[in-house]
Amino acid sequence: MPSIQDQSWIKLWKENSPEIRDRVVGWRKQAAVTRIDKPSRLQRARRLGYKAKQGIIVVRMRVGTGGMRKQRPTGGRRPKHLGVTRIKADDDMKTVANRRAIQRYPNMKFLGSYFVYKDGKHYWFEVILADPSHPRIIQDKELNKRISHTA
16 A cells, blocks of 8 residues: 555646646656656655665656557558557566666666656656665665665
8 A cells, every 4th residue: 555655646646736747847858867866756765675875876767658559551451460459568668667777877786666757758767776886785784685686
């Protein structure tokens, strides 16, 4: 069950509140991969392993929607034989965002990610990454164990 903070975020998102809309206007102008100082949904980030310490970063990923349809060839053929009816996306948007974040920061290890916002054109996720060679992460037994298991 989502926490009270998560419930309030979801409620704001569903109501399309002006606070979130104003934020997203700025997000659209930023790059697809943007490193941010602190997570938007702090409780959710903490459940996934985020701690406000050196060696842990949060990245906001923007993933475009669409591009999952195979173009239909022109000509009088039966739909069954066109190879169009069963085209589906193999990966969901969250997996795509995680993969792109890991590609962008190859020295970091993936801790977790969560949904932030979506509109007609984009999805936004926040991805939490940790540097396994950073002294603060090495000292933290809990984080060190989590990172070594995800390798």
